[in-house]
Amino acid sequence: MQTAETATNPTVDLGPAAALSCRECGHRVPLGPVFACEECFGPLEIAYDFSAYDTEELRKRIEAGPANIWRYAPLLPVPADVAEKPNINPGWTKLVRADNLARELGVTGGLYVKDDSGNPTHSFKDRVVAQALEAARAFGFTTLSCSSTGNLAGAVGAAAARAGFRSCVFIPHDLEQGKVVMAAVYGGELIGIEGNYDDVNRFCSELIGDPAGEGWGFVNVNLRPYYAEGSKTLAYEICEQLGWRLPDQLVVPIASGSQLTKIDKGLQELIKLGLVEDRPYKIFGAQAEGCSPVSVAYKAGHDVVRPQKPNTIAKSLAIGNPADGPYVLDIARRTGGAVDDVTDEQVVDAIKLLARTEGIFAETAGGVTVGVTKKLIDAGLLDPSLTTVVLNTGDGLKTLDAVAGTGLTATIRPNLDSFREAGLA
Amino acid sequence: MQTAETATNPTVDLGPAAALSCRECGHRVPLGPVFACEECFGPLEIAYDFSAYDTEELRKRIEAGPANIWRYAPLLPVPADVAEKPNINPGWTKLVRADNLARELGVTGGLYVKDDSGNPTHSFKDRVVAQALEAARAFGFTTLSCSSTGNLAGAVGAAAARAGFRSCVFIPHDLEQGKVVMAAVYGGELIGIEGNYDDVNRFCSELIGDPAGEGWGFVNVNLRPYYAEGSKTLAYEICEQLGWRLPDQLVVPIASGSQLTKIDKGLQELIKLGLVEDRPYKIFGAQAEGCSPVSVAYKAGHDVVRPQKPNTIAKSLAIGNPADGPYVLDIARRTGGAVDDVTDEQVVDAIKLLARTEGIFAETAGGVTVGVTKKLIDAGLLDPSLTTVVLNTGDGLKTLDAVAGTGLTATIRPNLDSFREAGLA
Structure with a gap:
């Protein structure tokens, strides 16, 4: 992958994220747009360096932070000034x-x-997409992408729009019209694939390995370790x-x-x-x-x-x-x-x-x-x-x-007699 | 109206709200479930007593308040402990x-x-309904009601459900199924009126003046002065x-x-x-x-x-x-x-x-x-x-x-050739 160089670029600032670590064998690699261990094919996840934190200072810093997930920036793979960057800013829900x-x-x-x-x-997908977006920015990607059948498509479309990324979302071509509208309204590319969701996924994996996919961050594939942390x-x-x-x-x-x-x-x-x-x-x-x-x-x-x-x-x-x-x-x-x-x-x-x-x-x-x-x-x-x-x-x-089965309790004529007849008084 | 007595009840605690005042002629009446001036039929609105507030103390109190509209409780017709009562707690939106x-x-x-x-x-309707609900509670109402064709029905249904009020919402009987579902899901009574929205409104006014409407708070009619403050x-x-x-x-x-x-x-x-x-x-x-x-x-x-x-x-x-x-x-x-x-x-x-x-x-x-x-x-x-x-x-x-006109940018087969043919690479 063309992006391997970026992975070792010391200018990548993702805050306390120190490396990627294999969940199965513990093998560590530098931060980059990779998701599977080169040793054992296990899933990679973020390893952090939290050693410098004082508990009470950290608590105060969090409590003084914004009313969104970036209050936890010290614990996430994002730069310290993440709240100043254009993103969808989810979280701190009720x-x-x-x-x-x-x-x-x-x-x-x-x-x-x-x-x-x-x-x-x-949906909660805004949390994970917001993380993937910061990783995409750090790795120099310019297109945000995913395969989706619903919530994820909207979350990627909205986040990309706000952050000034191109977005290109792949969905099965025969999705319900409502879901298509929700995904399309943010103005990114929305590509229908002639096939089912498995076909869409297989195609996305192909695209990641091809020069045509250069500069593309697939939030739930090559950016998955960052995405998941959300x-x-x-x-x-x-x-x-x-x-x-x-x-x-x-x-x-x-x-x-x-x-x-x-x-x-x-x-x-x-x-x-x-x-x-x-x-x-x-x-x-x-x-x-x-x-x-x-x-x-x-x-x-x-x-x-x-x-x-x-x-x-x-x-x-x-x-x-x-x-x-x-x-x-x-x-x-x-x-x-x-x-x-x-x-x-x-x-x-x-x-x-x-x-x-x-x-x-x-x-x-x-x-x-x-x-x-x-x-x-x-x-x-x-x-x-x-x-x-x-x-x-x-x-x-x-x-x-x-x-859809939920509906009217009663239908009445617009007068008090009809209201009483229906037993509503 | 049976509720006139409640209006002068000194036990009604709506915080800094002091009285109702006519927007046209300035005539003042005690707080109660009334909305039109008895002198000139002008609209009544809330008059406050903010005289005791120190600016910096008030600012600190607001900033230390919850991440919803109740941070402004000192400026609203609600009791000081409003944040402890069951309500829908809207606001502090982005x-x-x-x-x-x-x-x-x-x-x-x-x-x-x-x-x-x-x-x-x-929708913003949660703000006004949350206020009306507190007024309904103060006046001893047990049913929350409104006429609606959309957003308001859902806001009333949700707030009533959470606060333990009965709700009864009136809508034209032939609304789109989606809107009916959104209003019905909260489990209150949802009554279709055979007629248009004007007929629904006329019927609600009739109901307020009838013994059958006793104990009913219509958020945008007899509770309107409180509702509007949201x-x-x-x-x-x-x-x-x-x-x-x-x-x-x-x-x-x-x-x-x-x-x-x-x-x-x-x-x-x-x-x-x-x-x-x-x-x-x-x-x-x-x-x-x-x-x-x-x-x-x-x-x-x-x-x-x-x-x-x-x-x-x-x-x-x-x-x-x-x-x-x-x-x-x-x-x-x-x-x-x-x-x-x-x-x-x-x-x-x-x-x-x-x-x-x-x-x-x-x-x-x-x-x-x-x-x-x-x-x-x-x-x-x-x-x-x-x-x-x-x-x-x-x-x-x-x-x-x-x-609804928004849709797919392109439809392709699940392979790279088709992707390239569509000019997407």
């Missing part, structure tokens, strides 16, 4: 104390919803919003599994840095039954994940062969959590339950986490007497079809 | 420095977009986010005109309280040509507004007989601003311009303000060398139809 939902679910230890629908393009900010925000305290239990959706593993990484960092007290926490993973490879493996006691062909309304979680599945299994078991799944009907019920109790209209992925939380409580696997945080990673406006 | 858009429009003095799509139900928070946030400084120019959409008048009220309060330096500012009003009664009156030099029958894609601004129209004319003229309008085609172009330059996907109302800003600059009425703030009050996801 941690909603969900007392009504807690009452319905029988949770007495405090229940919270981390509501990432408040991000600029209304999910750590969910862990940071939850703990800071709880008053620099670890929650006892977290319920996290699983698509590739990357988000869950990075939330665990973020919590571990906060412990090591002394920003939170070191006490046990449990991480629970949530999937839809129609795409539940990790849940199935967890229940069978397996260490490996057997791929599935997805068939669920929770399309933003529908990755049949999740790359980080084995790591998720490991974290769930190590922390004393679990992995479970819910049917599409339970997803819809949970979306309505969350909306009815807390006024939060979640994407299907939020229905999955709320539904799994209920199921885990009923099964005695999640302790209702402990502080619990449930993630909603997207917005109901993007998956309206899931609740 | 003030985006829009350098790319500024370049395209030739603005050199600093251009900002106040992006209210970041609110919980993704728009002041836009002025507060813009000034605080600019570093406690007045912008030179603001471009504000006009529906009923209430938002624009309350933004002016908020700016005047900040000046009187000493929180910002007293210097001139200009307020510009923006309408769609298909519903431009205030713009037409402004250009004709009239003091009164002649009603129109709306016909525009900017449906959230389509009020043909805007109650606050005359006050808007007065403010635009007094501050040296103007009122102008743009065609539906210009609205769509402006939505795309904002998305392409800043990664913000605005509702049609945001297309109206950005479009009018461009038109005013071209006409020499808005000074590009001055600091300018443009409001986006809603979310593009709710008006996807407006940009």
Whole structure:
């Protein structure tokens, strides 16, 4: 790859990021647009140098920072002046104390919803794309790209527009018109590929290896190690919003599994840095039954994940062969959590339950986490007497079809008699 | 009305709100669920007692407050402990420095977009509903209600759900399915009225005067004086986010005109309280040509507004007989601003311009303000060398139809040859 030179360029300033380190064999390489270990093909992730930080100084610096993810710049692979650069600036979304939902679910230890629908393009993807964008800038890329079937396309389009990058997003050519509009409105190139999502992905891998892809940052491929770190900010925000305290239990959706593993990484960092007290926490993973490879493996006691062909309304979680599945299994078991799944009907019920109790209209992925939380409580696997945080990673406006059955309570004529006849008085 | 007694109840605690005062004749009445002056039928608004505030103490108190509108509780008709009560907690949305858009429009003095799509139900309506909810609580109401064709229905449904109120929202029975779903998902009563929006409004007025409406707070009718104050928070946030400084120019959409008048009220309060330096500012009003009664009156030099029958894609601004129209004319003229309008085609172009330059996907109302800003600059009425703030009050996801023409740049087969043939390399 042409970009190998850039990788060793000492002028690359990504703050505390020191190197890339293989998750499997520990082999280290300089920071660059690479994602697989040259020794063992394991996934590369960011290794940091946090040695210079004083705990209380760091805490003050974070608290004085902006109301977005850049308050955590000292813990992310970004330059110190990142907040001054044009980016989409996601994060610092609401941690909603969900007392009504807690009452319905029988949770007495405090229940919270981390509501990432408040991000600029209304999904958690803004967090990871914002990171990838800074890496793309550091490596001198001029085009931001990805393959996507939804949330990611909008997040990349919006971030690229604001930061002055060209964007080129690849999607299956026959996506629903609404999703195409949402991705196209930011004015970047939006290319329909004649084929399914797997074909789109294969084509993107080809493009990265070709001279035609020079200068292109694929946020979830050659920039993946940087991109993935964005999910750590969910862990940071939850703990800071709880008053620099670890929650006892977290319920996290699983698509590739990357988000869950990075939330665990973020919590571990906060412990090591002394920003939170070191006490046990449990991480629970949530999937839809129609795409539940990790849940199935967890229940069978397996260490490996057997791929599935997805068939669920929770399309933003529908990755049949999740790359980080084995790591998720490991974290769930190590922390004393679990992995479970819910049917599409339970997803819809949970979306309505969350909306009815807390006024939060979640994407299907939020229905999955709320539904799994209920199921885990009923099964005695999640302790209702402990502080619990449930993630909603997207917005109901993007998956309206899931609740299309919802409608008018009554239809009346415009007069009081008709109102009384309908039993509404 | 049964609720007249409550109005004089000394236990009603709405913080610094001292009384209701008629905007026309100045007649004062105690705080209560009334909206029209008993002397002259003029609109009632909140009169405050801010006399006890020390400027620097107040500034510190605000800055230490929560990241939502309740940081301004000392300036709003809400109890001091409002942040502890269950509510939707909107506000503190991003003030985006829009350098790319500024370049395209030739603005050199600093251009900002106040992006209210970041609110919980993704429109500025959350601000006003959150206020009405606190008034409803203070007056002992148990049902939150409104007539609506869109954004307001969702905001009322969500806020009521979270605060434990019953909600009952009235809409025309033949609204688009998507809007019905968005309003219904929060689980309140959603009543379709056989008739148009005027019929719905007439019915609601009937219901308020009937025993069947006892205990009902109609956010934009009998709670209107409280509801309307929510728009002041836009002025507060813009000034605080600019570093406690007045912008030179603001471009504000006009529906009923209430938002624009309350933004002016908020700016005047900040000046009187000493929180910002007293210097001139200009307020510009923006309408769609298909519903431009205030713009037409402004250009004709009239003091009164002649009603129109709306016909525009900017449906959230389509009020043909805007109650606050005359006050808007007065403010635009007094501050040296103007009122102008743009065609539906210009609205769509402006939505795309904002998305392409800043990664913000605005509702049609945001297309109206950005479009009018461009038109005013071209006409020499808005000074590009001055600091300018443009409001986006809603979310593009709710008006996807407006940009339905947006689509794929190209369709290719999943290989590099096809990619090159399409001229993409």
